Amino acid sequence: MLTPTNIGGKTNPRVDPAGWQSGRGYNRAHLLAAVLGGANNDKRNFVTMHAYANSPVMRGFELQVRDAVRAGENILYRATPVYSGSNSIPLGVTISARGNVKFALDVTIANRKR
Template sequence: MTRPGLARARVGVRGAQEEAGRAACSAHGLDTPDPGVDPAGWESNKGYNRAHLLGAQIGGSNKDPRNFVTMHAYANSPIMRRYEGQLRKAVDNGEVIEYSATPVYKGDSVIPEGVWLEAQGSDGFQFMPKGATTGTNRIYIPNEPRN
């Protein structure tokens, strides 16, 4: 199984989904679903989650294996989920965001050692790290278990 790479999307509320108040995602490279495939490196009962590169709450696929990487449960939720929630809130407030998630691999490993998230918003969106007083457009999520 190949390991997923860069995932990009323009995320905003539009069209029929705007009426329902749901995020719409125009994703690049994630158009052929193949349900039932676990992410590269996935093993049950090992403390891992199937982590979205483009989160479902911002319109990412729940079926395309190229949208998933194997991450430690804590790295995926609450850490990565926190930033997906920030994106979703900005989209719900009318902002359009150019978003990308890039897994970082070491050598031939199929499990990323982390994921870079990048976002540029039409109204100046920035990720706000926990405890920070200033935001950033680029943040690294290390794929580590909770200490």
């Protein structure tokens, strides 16, 4: 549950997620973004995503959620990586967010290059 008192933070990943490969155009992508109060040092909060899929695409949705929380909504938030077989890099991430006023978001971000 995201509330105005628990959002905020700076992105500063301190762990390498499964499938991480330096110099290959990937980002360490938060499942619960730092701006939403997500941890930078918990490996369970990260997946390997293509840079473009992480930012600007996923980040854009995270900022919509942040703005709704700042506007006073309490939001039930879930980010679920979508995997295929034993591949350690997800095909994408599905975000579902429901506010207590009117905010609603259901989206799957494909993990692909621009």
